Each structure stands twice: as structure tokens, then as C-alpha cells.
Amino acid sequence: MNNPQLEIQIIAAIVAIACAIPGVFLVLRKMSLISDAISHAILPGIVIGFFITQDLNSPILILLAAFMGVITVVLVEFIQKTNLVKEDTAIGLVFPILFSIGVILIAKNANDVHLDVDAVLLGELAFAPFDRLLIDGTDWGPKSLWVMGIILIITIVLLLLFYKELKVSTFDTGLASALGFSPIIMHYGLMSVSSITVVGAFDAVGAILVVALIIAPAATAYLLTEDLKKMIWLSILFGVASAILGYWVAHFLDASISGSIATTLGFIFLIVYLIAPSKGLIAVLYRQKQQRIEASLITFLLHLNRHEEVRERHINHLQEHINWGIVRSKTVLDLAEKNNLIQIDNNIVALTEKGLLFTEKSLEYIISNKDEKIEPMKEDFFLFRG
């Protein structure tokens, strides 16, 4: 591995971390689409900033463009507050217009400089190592590494300082406001950080990949954990893993690095969506199947409970009486026996003491809907886990 290769991967990994952190909060606030809006709407800010500074990595340009990002959020909220359209429509109204203004500005004035729409949208990580920070003739490494490194450090410091405030204002705006943690300050703080991250990252990785790096890692982590801190760590992990894996995919396919990273992000989400332990598709389907069987089990136990007569409880009569297929009857019978809820003597089924208690409690729960009745049973049965 040569030096530019390593540099590209480090830049990609740093961009991934810087995007993953605000991404977690955007996803939890159900605002992930605003990152899409910001990533496009900053274009006029970048163009105007570029006219002024003639340098895509200038801090002035980054601040100016990030300010455009915040303006985008303000405009979206303003349109939304009129109650004439919903949030998604407001987003869809604002960012294409701002983006188009940027496109026109480039076409009219910047034809001869290194700034075109393709570069803004798709970025080109492969070129990142060539734009180097030179001070008095000394090479300090790629400029974008410095830009994103500084943005990442600012993001981490803000996260550590305001973790508690971000958490409470994301979970419960009303409480945050009543406690004196202004949700408006937190909201615009998060929007500013997101905007600065997007602006800093667009030159290296492009507007589309930025959106993928903000949303996908957080969405993937959300499927796996029920703890905010773990969600942040997992998002960072997925972001960095996709960045490095995506780089090597691009390397072997000889394809766009940004495109490969975005595809990897999508692929990892798909895998996690399928196999996540409790929220994943396979787990959900399995749980639904178990719940169906357990519902049958309770029906069956209630039947046993109500019928003293032997002919109603003969193993061969169960099928015709409850009107189930052979497979279903067998599954239910096995499940009941496995849990010691029934005993079978001479092909006559009877409730055990445990089975009787279980049936009574279930019945009480079904009638009263009181959770405490079935609390100890949640461990063994999916049906009671809601």
C-alpha cells in the first residue's frame, strides 16, 4: 500500500466518523432528509465563497457555505409553519431552488476554474491526496485531511460537552425546554455542525456520499441497539468499516471510490436489516410465527381447561374439535409438553398444575390486560412481549 492509498483511506474514515455522529441525532429526530437538503443547498454558498476566497478549503468558504445550510433549515421550517405543506414538501421546495442558483452561478462565472457540478455531487476521493497543505514549502499532508480532522475534533468536543443536552432535547423537547436547555439552541447547534461537516466533506467525497454517510450508519446501528451511546459507537464503526471496505472494492473494480463506499453502506444496512437479533426481518418473521403458535397453545389450553370429558381430550380428537391441521396440532402439543403444561396418559391430554396456573394467568391477562399478571412469563413466551 503506498502513501496516497493510505491517505485516501484515512480521509474517508475521518469523514465517516464526522458524519456518523450528527447522523445519529438526525435519524433519531426523524430529520435525516434535512441532511440531503443541506448537502445540495450549500452549493450557492460554496460558489460565492469560492469567488471571494479562490480556495475551496478556506475556512471562510466553509463558514459561508455552512451558513447557507442553516438558512436552508430556516427556510424549510418557515414554509412548514405556514401549514400549507408538510415538511417533506417544504424540503423538496427549498433545496432544488438553492442548488439551481448554485448551478447557474457556476455556469455564468466559474467555467474556467476547478469547480463543476459533477465534482460537487460526486466528489473524487482519488484526487484528495493531490491537494496538499504547503506551509513555507513544507508538505503537511492533504488539505482535506486537515479540514475534516479539525471539523471532527470540534464535533467530538461538542458531543462530549453537550451529550446530556442533546439527548434530552432529542427525546423530549418539552422537558428540555422546561429544564432550561433551549431546544432551539440545540436544534440549530446540531444543524450548524451538520452543515459544516457536509461542506467540509463535499470536496473530498461529494454531496451524495455525505448523505449516505450521515444516514446509513445511524440507521444500521438503530436496528442493533437500544442504548444511545452504543448507537453512536456502532454508527462510527459502520461508517469507518464501509469507508475502508468501499475503498478496496473500488480499488479492485477500478470504480469510483465514493460510489463504492455508498454501495457498501447500503449493503451493510441490508445485511443488518435481515439478521439483526430483535428488529431484523428474520427475527420479526420468527417472532410472528412463534406468537401464532403460542396463541394456538393458549386456545388449546383453554379448551382443555373447559372440558372435563375424556372424549374431548383424546389426542386424536383434538384435530377435529379445534379444527386444526395435523402439523399445527403437533407443534402445539409438542410446545405444551416441552413446557410441562400438559401430560399425556393413554392418549388422553390433561393440564398439569403448571399448565392450569398458566392458563388462568393468561386468561386473566386477556380479560384485564394487566401486565403484571404475565410479567414472569415474558421470558418464556413471545406472545407476552408485545
Next chain:
Amino acid sequence: MNEKVAIKIDDLTVAYNYKPVLWDIDLTIPESVLMAIVGPNGAGKSTLIKAILGIIKPIAGSVSIYGKPYQKNRKLVAYVPQKGSVDWDFPTTAFDVVLMGTYGKLGWIKRPGQNEKKIALEAMEKVGMLAFKNRQISQLSGGQQQRVFLARALAQDASIYFMDEPFQGVDATTEIAIINILKELRRAGKTVIVVHHDLQTVPEYFDWVTFLNVKKIATGPVKDIFNDDNLTKTYGINYKVAVNK
């Protein structure tokens, strides 16, 4: 009755898009009462609480908590929003939510430490939720979620408690557990203000009541003012339907 004033509201008007939802409210709430705010849907009950807490900006009027603006005395106040106002799929545990109650006294930047954790655990014990402290909040039943919210308010260790429909969607056991804790708070000299829907239970649960329907209809001790006259003024002629629903 202790006549110290906990909350004083003068000429409060709140509007959404210039349509008034609360119109010129004057209200004085004495210390150490357990007060219900009752009124029909859209009467502005939740809005009144939110305006007192500064969550909604009024277009006119003022609110004082123990003689000072809310911003100066917010540590004296605890707030339980409607259960439906938050996302219960948020990745956090019951304990973490209760711990949020201690954030107000901590202020900006400082992290909760051992002392705050102890306060949160004690609050969970009071509402009978200690056994569920590590459970993810989406795995709690409606009644348990409401208890967690109450524990969070207890962790705020305030003098005045605001609760927005704490009995909505909870079972009878939880309702009794909650009202017992509220009565205990009042006995300890706290002021408790509850947005309440079930008119039948007002005389049993509360000692003070405010009738609200955009304007204030009446306020005072339940035994003096909870009568047909005020109910009719608040709910219109069909108030008996509201009582019997």
C-alpha cells in the same frame, strides 16, 4: 389552608396563528394544593401548562412562580408531559429517562454523577419501577411508561409539579398508585397541578379545581365550586354527557 401563593398568572393570552386558545387568564394557585384543570377538548388545558413553563410564548400577560418569572425559578418546577409527546422507541432505558429529571439542577455541560443516580433510583422505587430500571422504554406497558415519567418528575425534586393527563391510557392499578403519590406530595407541602379528563373522579382525587374553556370559568376548592353551575358554564348544557362518558 396555607395561603402562600405558588403560582400567579395575570392577563395571560396565548394564540396559535393569531387565534386565541387562552384568553385573558387570571389565576392564583395557593401553595400545597392538588389541583385539577378541567375543561372540554380544545379548552387550552395543556396550553396553559406549557405557557406557564415557557414552552409556548404567550402574546400577552405574565406568570410568576413564587413571585419570580419562571426562568428565575425553574428549579422549583417539575413537568410531566403527555405520554404521547415523546418517541418511546428512543434507544434508552427506563433508568436513563428518570435520570433526565436530575439534569435541570445540574445545568449545562455537567454530567450526572453518583448522587444523581441515587436520586433517580429512589424515585424509581417510589413508583414501584425499580425492577424495570434496565428495561428499554419501548418494552414498557403504557402504565409503566407513565410511572417512569412520574419518577422522572420526582427526581426533579421540585416544589410544584405539572402533569399533563397522567391517567391517559393507564390501568386502574397504576391510576391509584399515581394519585396516591400525588396526594403524598401535597401532604409534603408540594403543589400539584394536573390536566384531568375524568370529571367523576375530581372530588375523590383533588382538593382544588380550575374550570377552563379558553377563558377561566372558575377556580377554588373542589368542595365549594365543583357544582352543576360551573360544569354547565364550562361544558355547555351537555356536561352530564361528559360526566357519564
